[in-house]
Amino acid sequence: MEEIKSVSMKQLERYPVYLKYLISIKDQGITSISAPMIAKALDCTEEQVRKDLQIVSPDSGKPKSGRDIKTLINDIENFLGYNDVSDAIVVGVGHLGEAFMRYKGFSEFGLNVLAGFDLDETKIGKKVDGKEIFSMDKMSNLISRLKVNIAILTVPSDAANAVSKLLVSSGIKAIWNFAPIHLDVPEDIVVENVNLASSLAVLSHKLNKKILKENK
Amino acid sequence: MEEIKSVSMKQLERYPVYLKYLISIKDQGITSISAPMIAKALDCTEEQVRKDLQIVSPDSGKPKSGRDIKTLINDIENFLGYNDVSDAIVVGVGHLGEAFMRYKGFSEFGLNVLAGFDLDETKIGKKVDGKEIFSMDKMSNLISRLKVNIAILTVPSDAANAVSKLLVSSGIKAIWNFAPIHLDVPEDIVVENVNLASSLAVLSHKLNKKILKENK
DNA sequence: AACAAATCAGTAAAAAAATATTGATATATT
């Protein structure tokens, strides 16, 4: 709607964290909160919190009392689009894909998983949490017929690029990619990568540094 | 070992992507590769590739021919510590936790999942992919006895902070946190967050911008 | 009603990261 103020990807990543915290605080019966309080709880600076909140929340906080939690929660949820539901499909129903088909939390984010797709004949026709697993050749039809925008891609790395091509030609607009490779898709296709190997690389590196420090 | 050159977290996240690509290229029988080639394939700039590779690889590339792929793969794997195995435990054997216990790919990264832990009585004693699920009160003992450094935390958000306290007091050094909240742990504990809500927020935002652009 | 404390918004500065530029060097081609 508004979307005038520009927001960085880093900032976007922080809003869900604020939201979770605010909801937990609200559940404790607290009705207002200040930027410094949030900063202390989430271990960041109050300036960052204030800047982030200024972008999503039209009504500013008041000195001494801070911001109304309910309003703030609503503002963040609206900004993140949690109130409009988007349909998605899971492509590749391995362990991770199945976990996503079963995961209840997506509805909280306005994400609705419709169905799964897999190559494996033994999986096809089965239902996971009420959602059917279809064969890959049914995918294109379902995407265009139901106007599905988002694909959750949980196929093995070596299949990911072929599958993503199929998704794109079927009219998918965004791919949430869990394969640890670069997807070679047209630039107007939105790709968001969740690379566990990358995340683990960061963890291992920090851990090694810590251990080295302890041993010296 | 060396670890002299400083590397940013962003860079660290890129190495696993380079590695996957290099391995796939090597499997095609190619023996050497240049920074511009990698950049083109992975859709980034050659300067970035070169800078990243300079950090992990002692021997520089040669003009015209580039770098030896095998050496490069080895250098990255060593840098990321894929050749030394670290033990880990999965805490919270829900859908995601179970997927991690079953995931074969971790061994590739030098990560070895020993066991799982859960509160749910019905899960305790069961085995997932040969690894046993223990009750939470066995956790502390196992961590200290086997000197486990890494915990993969896949419990619900509202339990995450309590569990992380237990992990810390048991001597865990690093937590790979999949709960979408900030863990309140001592600052010498390594925490690496994988927040799917954050990732989805970025995806949704990009998708909304794309759709708005298309409709105007 | 005046004052102090806490918080705010907006701007400025610093730090970090990505990108561009420059000149050197090795390889293939003429």
Place this chain on the structure above:
DNA sequence: AATATATCAATATTTTTTTACTGATTTGTT
């Protein structure tokens, strides 16, 4: 052997992101 081209390393610039600062504002307290 000379030349052109691709690639390199190192440095400089730009952009992005974070952090710090300044002065204004609201609320509770004396």
